[in-house]
Amino acid sequence: MHHRYDVLVVGAGGAGLMAALYAAKGNVSVACISKLYPTRSHTGAAQGGIGAALGNVAEDHWEWHMFDTVKGGDYLTDQDAAEIFSKDIIEAVYELEHMGLPFSRTPEGKIAQRKFGGHTREFGKAAVERSCYAQDRTGHMILQTLYQQNVKAGTTFYNEFHVTDLIIENGRCCGVVAYHLASGEIHTFHAKAVILAAGGYGRVYKITSNALTLTGDLMSIYYRKGLPLEDMEFYQFHPTGLAKLGILVTEGIRGEGGILRNADGERFMERYAPTIKDLAPRDIVSRSIITEIREGRGVGRDKDAVHIDLTHLPREVIEGKLAEITDLARTYLGQDPVKDLVAVQPTAHYAMGGIPTDINGLCFADGNGTNVEGLYAAGEQACVSLHGANRLGTNSLGDLIVFGRRAGIFAAEYARQAAYPEMPENPERDSVEMLSRLKNASGKDNSAVIRKELQESMMNNVGIFRNGPDMEKQVEIIKELKDRYKNVGVSDPSIRYNSELIEAMELGFMLDCAEAATASALNRQESRGAHDREDYPERDDQNWLKHTMAYKDLNQNDHVLIGYKEVALKGYTRAFEPKPRVY
Amino acid sequence: MPETYPAPANAAEGVAMMRVNVKILRFDPEKDRKAHWETYPVEAQAGDRVLDVINHVKWYLDPSLTFRRSCGHGICGSDAMLINGRNRLACKTLLRDVAKDGGTITVEPIRGLKVEKDLLVDMEPFFDSYRAIMPYFINESPPPPAERLQSPEQADRMAHSSNCILCACCTTSCPIFWVNGSYLGPASIVQAHRFIFDSRDQATPQRLNIMNQNTGVWRCRTAYNCTEACPRDIPITTIIEEVKRAVMYQQA
Numbered sequence: 001m002h003h004r005y006d007v008l009v010v011g012a013g014g015a016g017l018m019a020a021l022y023a024a025k026g027n028v029s030v031a032c033i034s035k036l037y038p039t040r041s042h043t044g045a046a047q048g049g050i051g052a053a054l055g056n057v058a059e060d061h062w063e064w065h066m067f068d069t070v071k072g073g074d075y076l077t078d079q080d081a082a083e084i085f086s087k088d089i090i091e092a093v094y095e096l097e098h099m100g101l102p103f104s105r106t107p108e109g110k111i112a113q114r115k116f117g118g119h120t121r122e123f124g125k126a127a128v129e130r131s132c133y134a135q136d137r138t139g140h141m142i143l144q145t146l147y148q149q150n151v152k153a154g155t156t157f158y159n160e161f162h163v164t165d166l167i168i169e170n171g172r173c174c175g176v177v178a179y180h181l182a183s184g185e186i187h188t189f190h191a192k193a194v195i196l197a198a199g200g201y202g203r204v205y206k207i208t209s210n211a212l213t214l215t216g217d218l219m220s221i222y223y224r225k226g227l228p229l230e231d232m233e234f235y236q237f238h239p240t241g242l243a244k245l246g247i248l249v250t251e252g253i254r255g256e257g258g259i260l261r262n263a264d265g266e267r268f269m270e271r272y273a274p275t276i277k278d279l280a281p282r283d284i285v286s287r288s289i290i291t292e293i294r295e296g297r298g299v300g301r302d303k304d305a306v307h308i309d310l311t312h313l314p315r316e317v318i319e320g321k322l323a324e325i326t327d328l329a330r331t332y333l334g335q336d337p338v339k340d341l342v343a344v345q346p347t348a349h350y351a352m353g354g355i356p357t358d359i360n361g362l363c364f365a366d367g368n369g370t371n372v373e374g375l376y377a378a379g380e381q382a383c384v385s386l387h388g389a390n391r392l393g394t395n396s397l398g399d400l401i402v403f404g405r406r407a408g409i410f411a412a413e414y415a416r417q418a419a420y421p422e423m424p425e426n427p428e429r430d431s432v433e434m435l436s437r438l439k440n441a442s443g444k445d446n447s448a449v450i451r452k453e454l455q456e457s458m459m460n461n462v463g464i465f466r467n468g469p470d471m472e473k474q475v476e477i478i479k480e481l482k483d484r485y486k487n488v489g490v491s492d493p494s495i496r497y498n499s500e501l502i503e504a505m506e507l508g509f510m511l512d513c514a515e516a517a518t519a520s521a522l523n524r525q526e527s528r529g530a531h532d533r534e535d536y537p538e539r540d541d542q543n544w545l546k547h548t549m550a551y552k553d554l555n556q557n558d559h560v561l562i563g564y565k566e567v568a569l570k571g572y573t574r575a576f577e578p579k580p581r582v583y
Numbered sequence: 584m585p586e587t588y589p590a591p592a593n594a595a596e597g598v599a600m601m602r603v604n605v606k607i608l609r610f611d612p613e614k615d616r617k618a619h620w621e622t623y624p625v626e627a628q629a630g631d632r633v634l635d636v637i638n639h640v641k642w643y644l645d646p647s648l649t650f651r652r653s654c655g656h657g658i659c660g661s662d663a664m665l666i667n668g669r670n671r672l673a674c675k676t677l678l679r680d681v682a683k684d685g686g687t688i689t690v691e692p693i694r695g696l697k698v699e700k701d702l703l704v705d706m707e708p709f710f711d712s713y714r715a716i717m718p719y720f721i722n723e724s725p726p727p728p729a730e731r732l733q734s735p736e737q738a739d740r741m742a743h744s745s746n747c748i749l750c751a752c753c754t755t756s757c758p759i760f761w762v763n764g765s766y767l768g769p770a771s772i773v774q775a776h777r778f779i780f781d782s783r784d785q786a787t788p789q790r791l792n793i794m795n796q797n798t799g800v801w802r803c804r805t806a807y808n809c810t811e812a813c814p815r816d817i818p819i820t821t822i823i824e825e826v827k828r829a830v831m832y833q834q835a
Contacts, residue, residue, distance in 0.1 A: 100720020448642030
């Protein structure tokens with residue numbers, strides 16, 4: 001089957017839905033394809049809020065938000081992106097409200113706001129109420145609201161279509177190839193502009209807050225073309241996942257006054273971040289928790305968790321503003337936050353890195369500013385880079401809205417004046433080949449076993465603390481897993497709804513993401529933000545204040561080429577010089 | 584296939600394991616004329632999710648087993664199934680709550696929608712009903728520069744109905760829906776409620792009109808199946824009653 005749209009959006013989470021809405025406003029034909037039903041997207045799992053300097057509860061300014069974002073990113077944040085973001089997000093949150101989003105409210109009827117990690121007033125003096133929230137299901141409400149608006153706008157959706165290839169000819173994107181789960185058919189989508197917004201790759205880690213479907217498909221497909229992935233060494237571990245399960249427990253619980261305690265009952269964050277304590281940014285809190293555990297002050301059967309204490313908060317706050325995580329703790333751990341301490345541990349959560357783009361979402365083909373014409377990316381998939389070396393809580397939802405919208409606007413603007421590019425002959429050839437190789441593979445290797453080994457080894461060797469020898473070992477492990485992957489078997493011969501085939505294909509994408517992340521992390525010989533090298537404990541601005549660009553070497557198997565890109569150290573009107581990062 | 588299988592997701596040493604027979608209703612349209620039961624013996628932890636158990640079956644025992652799943656913690660709404668005869672999300676149901684050591688759990692597709700393969704059903708009719716209630720905010724007056732004001736009490740009125748994740752547990756547990764697929768069903772009424780009771784929305788008359796049609800609220804016979812099935816604890820029957828009253832008095 002062959003389809004044709006001016007603008008094609010891949011992914012139907014917050015960024016994709018926002019991009020689709022805004023592309024359609026630009027008077028072009030738009031379709032959105034997703035490997036899920038849109039409302040299943042993982043934007044819905046975000047809990048705590050969306051940061052914007054509305055000042056509804058306490059005085060706030062976009063400059064403070066920009067500063068926090070840059071400092072939170074350990075100065076690897078591109079400051080042009082941070083300035084646009086901190087300004088635009090204010091009006092974008094009002095726009096969400098105008099779309100009907102049911103925010104929680106202040107007594108005066110304004111959007112309610114609460115404190116969140118790393119968000120401060122007056123450039124770091126104290127925590128500030130910046131996170132606009134809808135109880136602790138803000139992501140759910142954003143996803144529902146944006147889907148509703150797309151239903152209203154009549155957006156065309158192709159649900160349960162798995163993208164298998166991007167068609168790029170002579171530096172120009174011409175469309176995508178996708179596999180339709182229901183029919184087993186291959187579809188080609190011819191487009192003037194394509195927007196990639198298909199989320200992250202958290203499933204390469206054993207303990208993760210990410211959905212089973214977050215396997216980095218589009219990042220891998222981009223990387224297989226010899227195009228770069230930016231800053232893949234920066235992977236965020238959220239400090240509080242439910243113990244053993246990794247299910248997200250929002251930072252909003254610390255925003256509402258929750259306290260982290262070790263086995264001695266001590267509020268240990270006082271030692272690591274004396275000013276803002278439990279509301280320090282995520283990289284710092286996660287490292288502090290692991291340090292407590294390593295020094296023998298963990299809790300639980302395996303002493304590999306710490307406690308989050310809400311018992312001093314009123315029941316109405318816990319069951320009202322934190323209803324979602326109260327339900328999760330009761331359901332999965334049998335622990336009731338109203339009266340029990342809840343066991344939590346860091347969980348793989350968010351990729352700061354991804355497909356490099358400029359501030360309009362246009363993809364970069366290298367570190368020197370060469371673009372892939374007609375190809376855009378936004379959201380966790382992309383690296384604009386707003387989050388630098390460590391993303392602040394609430395800035396992911398903001399990123400989806402601000403940069404999803406920009407990608408939609410600029411893709412439509414481009415498509416309006418562009419002609420359809422010429423599709424190569426037989427664009428589905430590579431996809432057909434990949435799928436039939438997987439389907440006809442008679443190998444003895446089980447993809448679930450390979451995936452499990454990948455997840456465990458990534459957790460052990462490229463986790464919160466890293467070092468050279470462990471990561472060199474991981475490079476070899478990934479090579480070995482890729483070798484075995486060539487021999488993976490798919491036993492289900494069916495044409496319709498062949499989910500075994502899909503899982504095997506996704507494993508291939510995950511191996512690529514893990515390869516790029518490990519190579520990038522091994523290469524960066526310093527500690528910055530979420531990237532903490534035990535063998536290089538200091539930040540080194542002299543040598544490493546630059547973005548990593550990891551390329552698959554198309555001439556040599558299992559080899560990754562590393563390049564760099566400059567950091568935008570200035571915004572349009574404001575600039576924050578790199579300083580030591582203390583809280 | 585290896586001889587010994589790795590234990591499911593969150594297994595750890597020193598944790599009591601239980602043995603269960605997982606009895607799943609299988610159907611492959613490419614080879615079966617009708618559905619049949621298959622039973623898989625699985626060793627798992629009491630605290631595992633049913634989703635962990637059926638993932639274990641898929642990954643290590645029979646990879647052709649087909650079902651939808653994504654987030655794994657009850658927020659995406661993909662994995663609604665009939666577990667031990669009751670609609671639940673597989674990822675929000677713990678094994679210890681549905682089985683004893685040495686016992687059996689049954690897993691079937693949700694009812695009233697066409698089974699495409701194993702536990703995976705055609706969701707299109709469900710989303711058609713959703714789209715029929717105008718599931719989007721309508722207020723055509725120009726918005727203020729900042730937010731439209733709404734009191735916490737007004738916001739509270741849609742706190743339950745806006746919590747819906749469209750998993751279809753409610754609609755596919757409704758005996759009226761089983762008999763008459765044109766009934767919009769509990770999930771769509773919950774969605775309508777979310778807008779009807781939103782103080783900022785201006786399309787209440789149109790929505791009440793849709794609810795008043797013969798595919799709308801009057802089909803409900805208050806069986807309470809929907810309320811019992813909801814994995815988000817939405818008091819669905821109460822919500823339907825609120826919509827019925829709003830239709831009767833033509834105001835929310």
